[in-house]
Amino acid sequence: MSIGNSPEDERPFQDVSEETRTSVGRALQQARIAAGLTVDDVSSATRVRIAIVHAIEADNFAPCGGDVYARGHIRTLAKAVRLDPAPLIERYDADHGGRPAPTPAAPLFEAERIRPERRGPNWTAAMVAAIVAVVGFVGFTAFKGGDDGSGATDQVAQGATPTSGKSASPTPKKSKPADEKPEPSDSAIAAAPQDKVTVQVSAANGRSWISAKDHNGRMLFDGLLNKGDSKTFQDSSKINLILGDAGAIQLYVNGKKIEDDFQPGAVERLTYTKGDPEVG
Known part of the structure; x- marks a missing residue:
């Protein structure tokens, strides 16, 4: 019977660097x-x-x-x-x-592979062709009716009268403000009311997730701005912002351009009030 260390005592120590x-x-x-x-x-x-x-x-x-x-x-x-x-x-x-x-x-790009399929454009072309055919038929019938008698001529005249009269003018007036609302110009920001805080967020250098809340904590917007997109928020006293990638964002507050040197990929939490911009 030998006295000494057993084989287990001579085993090398376990490297626990991977575990720690x-x-x-x-x-x-x-x-x-x-x-x-x-x-x-x-x-x-x-x-x-x-x-x-x-x-x-x-x-x-x-x-x-x-x-x-x-x-x-x-x-x-x-x-x-x-x-x-x-x-x-x-x-x-x-x-x-x-x-x-x-x-x-590959599954990430399945949606993009589906886009080149021409089934949608073909259906669209068929619908456009059908509409053109119907309009042409109606126009031909109207002109033909005008040559045959005065009844059709009266109908065409009555149909044209509303477009040139006073009732036709309100339609373009209503549509113009609707087109201008989603994208307010820089001059509109510069002329922001003094009794409110107005913040325009523009994704000038890339896309970024943003979150905007009013002074009551109500969510005004929570989503992604792609490069070139912009959003304008207005509140009576305060706008709270979270910028997911502050380096991609350009801010205009109460008509003034914010010159903060935000770093790409930096998450910024900002608060702006009436008067001079203040970083929260």
Whole structure:
């Protein structure tokens, strides 16, 4: 019987570096808390559902629906909490069998593959041709009726009278303001009422999610502005904003251009009141 260390005592120590390193979900959660954001704030800024944000922070990527979607959510959440997404995505790939092949991303573009189908335009062309044929037939019948007798001529004259009379004028007057309302000009912003706060949000440098509330907390808008889009909000005392990507946004408050140097991908929470703009 030998006395000494057993074979188990001579085994090398287990490397626990992989176990102790910060996981993807834990890194996102710590960055969110450090940025002073709640899960609701991140969900509003990124449009990622609250349940999915909670699941990702718990390293449960099943609700994402696949590796392609999980990597996209990780990238979006990392930008919202001001983290570099590249190391997190590399860590995710290492933990889940490497970078996914390009083929699983095909479902993302199914909608775009459907668009080139010409069934819709063909139906449209057929409808236009039918309308042109009906209009031509009606016009031919009206002119033919005018040559045969005065009855048809009276009908054509009576039908033309309302278009040239006073009753036809209100129609274009009503349609013009309706066309101008959705996109107020810069001069309209400059002439904003002094007793109200007016904020114009323009996606000048790219697209961004924005959220706007009035002084009572009522939601005025919560959605995505594509590049070139703009929204104008007005309230009696205060407008609260959350910008998902502040670097893509240009603000005009009470007719004045805001010159703040917002960084691309930065989430900004702003409040503007009557008078000179004030950052909340």
